Amino acid sequence: MINKTLKKKVFRYLVCGVLSAIFNVLALAIIIKVLDAKTPIIRNFANIISIEISLLFSFFLYKKFVWGIELLIIKGVTLQQIFRYHLSVMIAIGSRVFVFFPLLDWLGIHYSVNTLIGIALGSFMTYTMTDKWVFKKNLR
The missing domain is CATH 1.10.287 (Helix Hairpins)
Known part of the structure; x- marks a missing residue:
């Protein structure tokens, strides 16, 4: 039972990780477009912003769908x-x-x-x- 539950949890963790990675790439693309990031410094700034947004996204995703904790x-x-x-x-x-x-x-x-x-x-x-x-x- 524990092994089966752990496998499901790890699978959900991996799925949420893939979703978070996709979210990060999309967030970065949107931020780069909004900022009209044409220089490496501005693109890296966009990268930092997208990482933070993605961390928050993944936090709530993992909290709800992997650990099953209510968000509110x-x-x-x-x-x-x-x-x-x-x-x-x-x-x-x-x-x-x-x-x-x-x-x-x-x-x-x-x-x-x-x-x-x-x-x-x-x-x-x-x-x-x-x-x-x-x-x-x-x-x-």
């Missing part, structure tokens, strides 16, 4: 969860940038494979932190 709850808990979610994503990205990528690069792993491994490890880290720390039952 006490503001303090939601703000605390949003902060923790951002922190967990930053830890996963930091680990990819400063540990996984350099280590795998040093081991001679091609950058494409390296990136895919980093995405998999980062997703596992984010899922684990989100499950154990962001949406723990006593914070609901």
Whole structure:
């Protein structure tokens, strides 16, 4: 029973991850068009904005469809969860940038494979932190 429930949860997590990635790409395209971003600096600014919007989108998507938590709850808990979610994503990205990528690069792993491994490890880290720390039952 637990194994079947976990598989469903992980599957929903992966589906929501794909939806979040699509949302991020679409948000970036819209922001670049709205800002008429013709320089690398403005495009990167658009990228930063789209990442934040996508993080918020994925937070609420995961909260509702993966962890099954109602969206309209006490503001303090939601703000605390949003902060923790951002922190967990930053830890996963930091680990990819400063540990996984350099280590795998040093081991001679091609950058494409390296990136895919980093995405998999980062997703596992984010899922684990989100499950154990962001949406723990006593914070609901």
